[in-house]
Amino acid sequence: xxxxxxxxxxxxxxxxxxxxxxxxxxxxxxxxxxxxxxxxxxxxxxxxxxxxxxxxxxxxxxxxxxxxxxxxxxxxxxxxxxxxxxxxxxxxxxxxxxxxxxxxxxxxxxxxxxxxxxxxxxxxxxxxxxxxxxxxxxxxxxxxxxxxxxxxxxxxxxxxxxxxxxxxxxxxxxxxxxxxxxxxxxxxxxxxxxxxxxxxxxxxxxxxxxxxxxxxxxxxxxxxxxxxxxxxxxxxxxxxxxxxxxxxxxxxxxxxxxxxxxxxxxxxxxxxxxxxxxxxxxxxxxxxxxxxxxxxxxxxxxxxxxxxx
Amino acid sequence: xxxxxxxxxxxxxxxxxxxxxxxxxxxxxxxxxxxxxxxxxxxxxxxxxxxxxxxxxxxxxxxxxxxxxxxxxxxxxxxxxxxxxxxxxxxxxxxxxxxxxxxxxxxxxxxxxxxxxxxxxxxxxxxxxxxxxxxxxxxxxxxxxxxxxxxxxxxxxxxxxxxxxxxxxxxxxxxxxxxxxxxxxxxxxxxxxxxxxxxxxxxxxxxxxxxxxxxxxxxxxxxxxxxxxxxxxxxxxxxxxxxxxxxxxxxxxxxxxxxxxxxx
Numbered sequence: 315x316x317x318x319x320x321x322x323x324x325x326x327x328x329x330x331x332x333x334x335x336x337x338x339x340x341x342x343x344x345x346x347x348x349x350x351x352x353x354x355x356x357x358x359x360x361x362x363x364x365x366x367x368x369x370x371x372x373x374x375x376x377x378x379x380x381x382x383x384x385x386x387x388x389x390x391x392x393x394x395x396x397x398x399x400x401x402x403x404x405x406x407x408x409x410x411x412x413x414x415x416x417x418x419x420x421x422x423x424x425x426x427x428x429x430x431x432x433x434x435x436x437x438x439x440x441x442x443x444x445x446x447x448x449x450x451x452x453x454x455x456x457x458x459x460x461x462x463x464x465x466x467x468x469x470x471x472x473x474x475x476x477x478x479x480x481x482x483x484x485x486x487x488x489x490x491x492x493x494x495x496x497x498x499x500x501x502x503x504x505x506x507x508x509x510x511x512x513x514x515x516x517x518x519x520x521x522x523x524x525x526x527x528x529x530x531x532x533x534x535x536x537x538x539x540x541x542x543x544x545x546x547x548x549x550x551x552x553x554x555x556x557x558x559x560x561x562x563x564x565x566x567x568x569x570x571x572x573x574x575x576x577x578x579x580x581x582x583x584x585x586x587x588x589x590x591x592x593x594x595x596x597x598x599x600x601x602x603x604x605x606x607x608x609x610x611x612x613x614x615x616x617x618x619x620x621x622x623x
Numbered sequence: 624x625x626x627x628x629x630x631x632x633x634x635x636x637x638x639x640x641x642x643x644x645x646x647x648x649x650x651x652x653x654x655x656x657x658x659x660x661x662x663x664x665x666x667x668x669x670x671x672x673x674x675x676x677x678x679x680x681x682x683x684x685x686x687x688x689x690x691x692x693x694x695x696x697x698x699x700x701x702x703x704x705x706x707x708x709x710x711x712x713x714x715x716x717x718x719x720x721x722x723x724x725x726x727x728x729x730x731x732x733x734x735x736x737x738x739x740x741x742x743x744x745x746x747x748x749x750x751x752x753x754x755x756x757x758x759x760x761x762x763x764x765x766x767x768x769x770x771x772x773x774x775x776x777x778x779x780x781x782x783x784x785x786x787x788x789x790x791x792x793x794x795x796x797x798x799x800x801x802x803x804x805x806x807x808x809x810x811x812x813x814x815x816x817x818x819x820x821x822x823x824x825x826x827x828x829x830x831x832x833x834x835x836x837x838x839x840x841x842x843x844x845x846x847x848x849x850x851x852x853x854x855x856x857x858x859x860x861x862x863x864x865x866x867x868x869x870x871x872x873x874x875x876x877x878x879x880x881x882x883x884x885x886x887x
Contacts, residue, residue, distance in 0.1 A: 518717040521685055525711045526734045526782075527704050536730065540721045619721040620762030 354397050361393040362386035395588045403592040416572070419596055425573040427600065429489045430561035433496020434554055440497060441504025441549070448505070449512040449538070450530070466502050470495065470560065475567035492573075496560035500553040507549030511542025544621060547612035554604045562597060629660040631694075632786055632818045633682055638691035640677060640844075650843030651677045654691065657837065657846065661785070664812055664819045666829035667837045668875060669882070674844020675822045679790050682820065683711050696786070707735065709786040710779030714794055716771035718763040718778075725750070725759035728778045735782075749777040752811065769800035776808075787819045793828070805831060806860055813856045826879075830872045831863055838875055840882025848878040 336342065359382075366385045370377045387396040395403075404419065411418035444462065447454045474495050481491040515537050523537050565575025574597045581590035616622040640652040652674045659665050667675035680686040681693060684700035695703035703709065710731075718727045725746050732742040750756055753773040763771055772792060779787060793801045809832055812819055823829050829836050830852065838848040852871050854862065862868055 518713055518715055519719065522711070522713065522717045523730075523734070524685065525683055525704060525709070526731045527707060528734045532734055536734070537719070540719065543721075620723065620764070621721055 351397055354394075355387070358392065358394045358396040359383050359386045362389055365389065365393070391585050392587055395591050399588050400591045400595055403588045404596060407592065408596070419577070419592065422572055422574050422577050422593070423596055423600055426558070426561045426565065426575065426597075429492035429564070429573075430496050430554075430557040432489065432493035433498075433560055434500055434557040436493065437497040437500025437553060437557065438504050438550065441501035441553070442508050442546075444501065444505045445508030445512060446534075448509050462502065462505055465498070470499060470563055473498070474560075474563045478564060478567050492561050492564035495564040496557040499556040499560040503549045503552040503556065504546070507545045507552075508542055511545025512538045514541045514545065540619070543619065544616065547608065547615070550608050551605050551612075554608055555601045558597065558601045558604065629662060631658050632661055632663075632696060633657065633659040633820070634692075634694045635678075636692045638678075638681070638688050638693050640674075640681060640686060641689045652681065652688070653843035653845045655844075655846055657849075659818060659820060659835075661818055662816050663834050664821065664832055665835045665837060666821045666823055666833040667839055668823055668826065668829045669839030669879065670824065670841060672841040672844070673839040673882075674841070675824075675839050676790055677844065678839075679788055679820060679822050683709060683788055707731070707782055708784060709788050710782045710784040712772075712775055712779045712787070712789040712792040714791045716763070716768075716775040718771055718774060720763050723760050723762055724755065724766070724774055727763065727774060728781055731778065731782050745781045745783070746777075749781040750774075752780065753777045753807070769796050769804065772796060773804065773807075780811075785817060787817050789819065789821045791822050791824070794823070801828070802860055808832065809856075809858070826872050826875050827863055830868055830875060831858070831860075836871070836875055838878040838882065840879075847882040848874075850874055850878070 363382060363386055366382055366389070369385075370382075386392070387399070392399070407417060407419040411420075413420040413424075415421060444458060448458055449455075477495055477498075478491050481487075481494065512534075519537060519541075520533075523533055528536065561573070562575040562578070565573040566579055574593050577593040578590055581587065581593065613622065635655045635657040638652060638655040638657075639650070642649040642651055655674075655678060657678075667678060669675050677686055681688050682695055682700060684695075684704040693700060696706070696708045698706070718724075719730065722730065728746045728749060729742045732745060737745075746759075747756070750759065753776055755770065755773055755777065758766065758770070758774075763774070766774065772795075776792065793804050796804070805828060808819075812832075819832075821829075821832060833852060834854075836848075836850040836852065837846055838850065839845065840847045850871060854867065
């Protein structure tokens with residue numbers, strides 16, 4: 315006699331597109347993005363309306379709400395440009411100009427990015443070096459750590475002009491002073507993260523290497539440094555974003571000729587709000603891209619080290 | 624078995640260790656007198672807080688005694704540690720998660736500065752000894768707890784030490800894995816004639832493995848009994864049901880009971 319058993323399907327039926335979108339991050343992030351764009355549009359209409367209504371009243375014309383919305387989203391110097399105006403401007407200045415042109419956003423981004431990157435590299439090295447010192451020399455922790463922390467309580471906006479002016483007086487202009495401001499912002503998260511990371515080996519791991527009578531140098535390279543790698547990447551993600559802020563802030567006080575900061579400044583001199591916003595959005599996108607790039611390197615490295623499946 | 628005078632591997636005379644804490648001194652070890660000779664398998668057994676781990680750590684120079692004398696291989700513990708005279712197996716495997724199994728076992732050899740070919744040969748030999756060939760390129764998280772602990776034993780063995788210090792190495796493992804590893808350890812000791820000092824709080828484990836059982840008691844940490852058990856070196860797990868085994872186990876239990884004050 316045969317027994318029949320109702321078979322459960324072994325494979326789940328393919329989920330609908332909506333289910334699949336919301337399984338990961340894509341769905342939720344898209345919803346927030348759409349919400350953000352909607353608020354932006356509403357804000358643009360609201361903030362640009364008084365100017366448009368003024369125009370209508372001077373011309374003594376009849377207008378409808380539809381006219382008003384249409385006009386507020388296509389002003390030449392709006393209080394708040396609409397997202398599509400920013401996108402059009404970005405398209406023109408990123409893809410529409412030769413990258414050597416002074417009007418190309420790619421050129422300005424490169425100027426900012428190069429000093430941010432230099433500052434990031436110096437800041438990371440400096441931050442790492444300070445952390446190594448603090449972890450290995452007790453007196454350095456006591457003497458250096460309070461200074462490291464208080465260095466970040468000084469507003470960078472107040473400090474940046476001083477650095478630019480002082481360095482300018484001794485003949486340093488352009489890339490290096492901006493990079494130094496980036497360094498100033500960068501080293502801090504690296505120091506804090508690396509001090510924590512270099513101290514992260516547990517007592518058992520430390521005892522083990524002690525039983526092999528390893529030198530300080532061997533303990534550093536075989537235990538402390540590998541343990542600190544996950545901490546390092548977390549710090550680097552904070553540092554790269556900070557380095558971009560530093561470079562942009564460094565371009566402002568002296569009215570630099572080039573760079574995203576210079577674009578922001580020039581835009582505000584001439585009331586070119588669309589130019590300001592497109593520089594702003596570009597800066598945000600570049601920062602996000604840099605953080606994502608480090609996140610990608612992090613995943614590859616940790617996977618290779620066996621620290622992440 | 625031919626009885627010859629054997630070299631003392633560990634000698635403690637009136638060894639004491641006091642930890643100064645905020646609540647006053649803690650007498651972790653008090654006037655410990657102990658000899659461990661070459662080839663012995665000595666277990667320290669006692670309730671927690673009796674100083675058994677502290678005594679092992681003092682032999683390994685991971686703690687410093689406050690008075691008395693201690694010699695390891697005829698020199699101070701620090702000199703013995705510098706000579707890499709012992710291999711230490713901890714309660715947990717203490718594998719470095721970023722190193723593969725083979726590189727974890729090779730860690731002490733890299734620190735010693737051995738050439739790659741020699742390292743590879745020793746790693747292969749010792750992984751075979753703990754029955755882990757084929758796992759060389761796995762990372763620690765890919766292995767079970769029992770396998771990880773076997774890796775840590777291979778790591779201690781690849782230093783080729785005459786003295787093996789083991790601190791409750793199987794304490795975190797389940798009974799079945801533990802039995803299996805006990806048998807493997809016994810076979811390994813029988814084959815290599817190393818000296819083993821083994822910390823445990825399991826009576827059957829201590830009786831099954833040891834040639835000498837050191838019973839300890841807390842507050843202050845001291846030795847209350849030393850029991851010699853000269854069982855055949857090729858005993859198997861079934862031995863644990865024999866009258867001789869039960870007799871020694873009984874004596875250990877009595878010793879532990881006598882040394883333990885239950886009123887605190």
